[in-house]
Structures are given as structure tokens and as C-alpha cells.
Amino acid sequence: MPHPDRKAEGFSPFRRAGCSAKDLNGKRRAEDEGHSVLHFKYEPSSGLAVRNEGGVHESFPFPGVLLWENFISEEEERDLINSMDQDAWKESQSGRKKQDFGPKVNFKKQRVHVGTFSGLPAVSRKIVLRMSQEPLLQGFHPVEQCNLDYSPQRGSAIDPHLDDSWLWGERLVTVNLLSDTVVTMSCDEGQREVRVCVSFPRRSLLVLHGQARHTWKHAIHRQDIRQRRVCSTFRELSPAFLPEGAYEALGSQLLDMALAFQGSPV
Ligand SMILES: O=C(O)CCC(=O)C(=O)O
Numbered sequence: 591m592p593h594p595d596r597k598a599e600g601f602s603p604f605r606r607a608g609c610s611a612k613d614l615n616g617k618r619r620a621e622d623e624g625h626s627v628l629h630f631k632y633e634p635s636s637g638l639a640v641r642n643e644g645g646v647h648e649s650f651p652f653p654g655v656l657l658w659e660n661f662i663s664e665e666e667e668r669d670l671i672n673s674m675d676q677d678a679w680k681e682s683q684s685g686r687k688k689q690d691f692g693p694k695v696n697f698k699k700q701r702v703h704v705g706t707f708s709g710l711p712a713v714s715r716k717i718v719l720r721m722s723q724e725p726l727l728q729g730f731h732p733v734e735q736c737n738l739d740y741s742p743q744r745g746s747a748i749d750p751h752l753d754d755s756w757l758w759g760e761r762l763v764t765v766n767l768l769s770d771t772v773v774t775m776s777c778d779e780g781q782r783e784v785r786v787c788v789s790f791p792r793r794s795l796l797v798l799h800g801q802a803r804h805t806w807k808h809a810i811h812r813q814d815i816r817q818r819r820v821c822s823t824f825r826e827l828s829p830a831f832l833p834e835g836a837y838e839a840l841g842s843q844l845l846d847m848a849l850a851f852q853g854s855p856v
């Protein structure tokens with residue numbers, strides 16, 4: 591999979607956002623002494639990150655985000671949650687709970703093996719099939735499904751991060767269930783940070799790819815969890831695990847297992 595968005599040379603969200611030593615209105619800000627944050631909102635209809643402050647409208651192209659609203663029906667949402675709640679949820683970091691269907695990985699040492707992975711769950715078969723209706727998701731063959739459970743009582747959140755790209759491929763696909771949330775995309779340059787909020791409605795699907803996958807970190811802030819929220823993130827293999835890659839054999843084994851849809855959590 592090529593990374594078309596990354597090819598734009600000298601990409602700087604600061605330049606894109608019009609930032610330089612001065613703020614967007616051309617005045618120095620008090621916060622410039624410390625950490626300053628510029629807040630934008632992603633607009634799915636235009637693909638722009640937009641900001642309105644003091645009557646001044648500013649925007650910059652924000653490629654690499656695809657939102658598919660109403661991807662899951664209300665009935666399917668009930669079935670998916672019922673099915674997930676039959677399995678145990680394991681405590682994870684930052685007040686999250688987790689269920690993983692995927693290989694055992696040590697990202698630091700770049701080691702991966704099948705472990706107890708037995709494939710994606712049966713309930714995901716029709717969801718993964720539906721994804722292929724989207725041109726951007728042609729050839730998307732996930733080998734991992736990670737379910738996360740967030741709750742306001744536990745203060746659940748996920749800190750800004752980039753997903754691994756040694757094992758995981760170009761497209762990160764997440765289905766959002768039970769409540770609306772916001773994915774906060776951020777990019778730092780020294781003391782400056784640009785944030786772009788992406789609304790992520792209940793029962794929709796979000797794809798992050800290109801710059802939104804590799805350049806911008808993503809996070810879910812604690813204040814954006816108002817009720818129980820469950821998400822399922824699907825990940826595909828990177829080129830190293832696909833035909834002609836160094837780990838092709840393992841990749842092919844993982845794909846066969848994943849897409850038999852007979853798995854239980856690892
Ligand atoms: O909760 C989400 O929507 C994102 C989860 C995430 O970023 C991750 O598991 O790497």
C-alpha cells in the first residue's frame with residue numbers, strides 16, 4: 591500500500607495551519623512563553639480542519655480520515671455488545687478494559703508469534719465483509735481485532751500515540767459503539783501543538799491512514815467519555831508480513847487464522 595499523503599514534501603501541520611513564530615492572527619500570544627495549543631475541528635464534508643476565533647476563519651486540508659456514519663445498525667450494536675460481554679474484559683491501562691483477538695507481539699523487540707490467537711470472532715465476519723464496500727478499504731484483511739471498553743467512572747482514556755507500523759499496515763479501522771466520542775489528533779513542534787478534534791458518532795466507522803496514521807498522534811480524552819463506550823479496532827499487516835516480505839510465511843498463517851472467524855480472545 592503506498593502512502594500517498596506522506597509523500598507531500600516538507601509537510602508541517604504548523605505551516606499548513608499557518609503557524610510560524612507568530613500566531614494565526616499575526617500577534618504574539620501570552621501562552622507563547624509556555625506551551626501553546628491551537629484547536630481545530632475536522633469537517634468530514636470538506637476534509638478540512640477548521641477554526642473560528644475572534645471572527646477569523648482558518649482552515650487547512652486534513653487528509654487521511656474517513657468517517658462512515660451508521661456503519662452498524664442499532665440491532666447489530668446490541669448483538670455485538672451482548673456477544674463481547676459473554677467474554678471476560680481484562681484490565682488495561684488508563685482505566686480501559688480490553689479483549690484482544692490477535693497475535694502475541696513485543697513491539698519494542700519487534701517479535702511476534704501466533705501465541706493463543708485463534709482468529710477474529712464469528713460476529714465480526716459480516717462487519718469485515720461490509721468494510722470492503724468502501725473503495726478505501728479494498729483489500730483490507732485484518733489480522734487483529736482489539737475491543738476496548740471505556741467508562742467515565744473509571745476515567746478511561748488513551749494518551750496521544752501513533753500505532754506501530756512495523757507489524758501493522760496502512761489503515762487503522764475503528765468501529766465506535768454505545769456512545770459518541772471525539773478522537774483528538776495532535777502534532778507537536780517544540781512548545782507548540784496543533785489539535786484537530788474528529789467527532790466519532792456512535793455506530794460509525796473511522797479509518798485513519800496517510801498523515802492521520804503516521805504524522806498525527808491520536809488520543810481519546812477522559813472528558814470525551816460521557817457514558818460507557820466500546821470500540822473495536824481492526825488492524826491489517828504491514829508489507830513485511832505480506833507476499834515478498836521478510837515475514838511472509840507468518841503473515842499468511844495469521845491471515846488464514848484471522849479470516850476463518852472462529853476465534854476467542856487471547
Ligand atoms: O479508542 C479508540 O477509538 C482508539 C484506540 C486506539 O487508538 C488504540 O487502541 O490504539
Ligand SMILES: [Fe+2]
Nearest residue numbers: 751752753808
Ligand atoms: Fe491507536
